[in-house]
Amino acid sequence: MPEPVIRAENLVKAYRAKGRPDFVAVDGLSFEVAPGESFGLLGPNGAGKSTTMKMVGAVSTRTSGDLSILGLDPDRYGPEIRSRLGVVPQQDNLDGELNARENLYVYGRYFGMPGKECKQKAEELLAFAQLEDRATHKVDQLSGGMKRRLTIARGLINDPRILLLDEPTTGLDPQARHVLWDRLFRLKERGTTLVLTTHYMDEAEQLCDRLIVVDKGRIMAEGTPATLIRQHSSREVAEVRFGSQHNERIAAQLAGFGDRVEVLPDRILVYAHDGEGVLARIADAGLEPLTSLVRRSSLEDVFLRLTGRSLIE
Known part of the structure; x- marks a missing residue:
């Protein structure tokens, strides 16, 4: 070497x-x-x-x-x-x-x-x-x-x-x-x-x-980057927004919908292998987010997992 x-x-x-x-x-x-x-x-x-x-x-x-x-x-x-x-x-x-x-x-x-x-x-x-x-x-x-x-x-x-x-x-x-x-x-x-x-x-x-x-x-x-994401996060993330006054309450209902759930001031992150599957479960539960999207995990998620806060504050 x-x-x-x-x-x-x-x-x-x-x-x-x-x-x-x-x-x-x-x-x-x-x-x-x-x-x-x-x-x-x-x-x-x-x-x-x-x-x-x-x-x-x-x-x-x-x-x-x-x-x-x-x-x-x-x-x-x-x-x-x-x-x-x-x-x-x-x-x-x-x-x-x-x-x-x-x-x-x-x-x-x-x-x-x-x-x-x-x-x-x-x-x-x-x-x-x-x-x-x-x-x-x-x-x-x-x-x-x-x-x-x-x-x-x-x-x-x-x-x-x-x-x-x-x-x-x-x-x-x-x-x-x-x-x-x-x-x-x-x-x-x-x-x-x-x-x-x-x-x-x-x-x-x-x-x-x-x-x-x-x-x-x-x-x-x-x-x-790939190794860190693989070690500290899931393959996908489902981001859902129910409004800042409701996110904390609804996040408790999403426990078990993925590998883990993180609540940020403006949205809820559900970490899972299948993000679309998470959104389907949310709909089946009768919950209607204001917005939703599925994305792949990133280093931002690694940092959130390790420190409990976002990279850009």
Whole structure:
């Protein structure tokens, strides 16, 4: 087996506040990432995902535990590690005074790349990001999806061994998200190691070979998306709505209609192998939901099962 490009063992990050107990943002995470793998950290806002990414990116020191990036300790070899990483931050930090091509060229120069190489690489990355026709446009003239693609292209200027993506599609419309996913699929096919954080379960299922589900700084589960769904949920889910004032009462009547029943503020979830069969039983019982649907189980259901709450709050 190839040597992991990232290895974390009992990784802890605590923030000290005067007169108050330490706030533990990351609480003993252990995981490994193989070369060429697409690895995800899935969890709600505040779960510790971004803090973990900062430690992996060698821009934040750990409180305790062991961490190795490309065989190096990020607390001791930060500059060497950062030179071999690509970073796509949660918020776009492109230079608004420069156009798309100039943003790539200038960033390449920060890495000490010769001007001729920067120009060539910028043109390649503009094509990769489908932004050739926007090369001379200032950043403010680009849509949100275009800015994200440009930010990803910029993170690739130094041919990184690992690309870190923090919430890559937050705030984008569905069409822009799918275009961005396509660009990331192409990177996977090239063998680039991707490490991404997200609280979108469909994004994790689409992009991640393997992932950890994180909540309150701790790992709740680890595995491939399909394995996690198989281990922690049923094949299908029947969603029914009877109105927020009636869901709790009616949920008690649905006990035994499936493997388990979850009550959310706006709907009831019945987990079962046959979702349509559940709806038929509900109708036979004389119950008439306001709305109903059957869908396959997702990572959202895994998180709900493990933590008792929804991913997006």
